[in-house]
Amino acid sequence: MRVAAFLVAAFCACIQAGEIPLAERRSGYEFMGRETRAMQDDDTTNPALFALQDGEALWNRRDREQSCASCHGDATASMKGVAARYPAIVGGKPINLEQRINACRLEHQHAPAFAYESKELLALTAYVGRQSRGMPIAIEANDATRPHIEAGRALYERREGQLNLACSQCHDDNWGKLLAGSPIPQGHATGYPIYRLEWQGMGSLERRVRNCMIGVRAEPYAYGSLEYVQLELYLMWRARGMKLETPAVRP
Amino acid sequence: MARVAVTVPASAKRGEIIEIKTLAQHVMETGFRRTQTGELLPRDIITEFVCRYNGVEVFRVELHQAVAANPLIAFTTLATESGTLEFTWSGDNGYLANYKAEIKVV
Secondary structure, three states: OHHHHHHHHHHHHHHOOOOOOHHHOOOHHHHOOHHHHHHHHOOOOOOOHHHHHHHHHHHHOOEOOEOHHHHHOOHHHHOOOOHHHOOEEEOOEEEOHHHHHHHHHHHHHOOOOOOOOOHHHHHHHHHHHHOOOOOEOOOOOOOOOHHHHHHHHHHHHOOEOOOOEOHHHHHOOOOOOEEOOEEOOOOOOOOOOEEEOOOOEEEOHHHHHHHHHHHOOOOOOOOOOHHHHHHHHHHHHHOOOOEOOOOOEEO | OOOEEEEOOOEEOOOOEEEEEEEEOOOOEOOOOEOOOOOEOOOEOEEEEEEEEOOEEEEEEEOOOOOOOOOEEEEEEEOOOOEEEEEEEEEHHHOEEEEEEEEEEO
16 A cells, blocks of 8 residues: 555656745745855845835825825835735736736826836836845735636646746756756746846846746737736745745846 | 945955945946847947045946946955045946045044
8 A cells, every 4th residue: 555655656756746845945046156146135236226226216206196105104114025915816816016006006196007117117116025025925825816826827837839848847847957057946936026137137027937938939928917917926825935035136 | 317336334444455345327238239120229338437545546447338237346445544435437428426435444
């Protein structure tokens, strides 16, 4: 009986390495070189510093009479822990932090939404995210989130593109190995929006995923699409309990 | 607005080697890239960085197109006397940024 159970377990392990056990999860930070880690750790050399300063200015800037601060006050207090809970479910659908900020602009400030990947939206998201740095990611699987987490997981495990690769084949099954000379991280979304050295600027998780999708010759989803947010929700759930690093530096 | 960030120790012992870290917000557009419609993006880079210690130049960098955006320049100098460290970045399109830091040498 015990042998049979072992064989079944071994067989399952062969077809799919599966999810990374919680205790073996490692942030992308640990796969970086010494200099890049030092750059992220020191607030005065982390180049996302300028995005944070721009974000703080936007937080206090009145747009159509109201600023973010008019309602939310001091972000260092009111936004603490917020980014660790996003994407969140609103009206049955998951929305990410960028969408939350834009919804606030439309509904409460009556100001136009910022474009995805615009300097303003990245700066404000990074500034809000910064207030939760060091806090554990707090996405729970409950009745509201579970269908979307599962949908995100399905996207994560689905082969796609001309290379016919799923996210999980690199980031679950082959992390730590080299791809074109660079280590494959586990793909935990712990530090977004990030300052990516390759981009020479800030970018969102959606931009990063888009990068991978183009890499496997798949057609990326549109910015803000339900697929991206479900994937984002799955990734954040997958990284639950890990420390938020926003704004992280990545190579 | 040209944002810069500079880290200088507030105080040092005479003769001590101090590390100075500077970061300047700049796109460092090389002048080699083109838009999707084929037009050349004009060069827009920082070309020079100078650090003066009580008016005496102690460090200078000439920057060219191969330097990444938001250049981080870290260097060391000798703490000789109390006073002011003045940093100047200059470049294309009239770019000019200044920063002053006080240091106390005991």
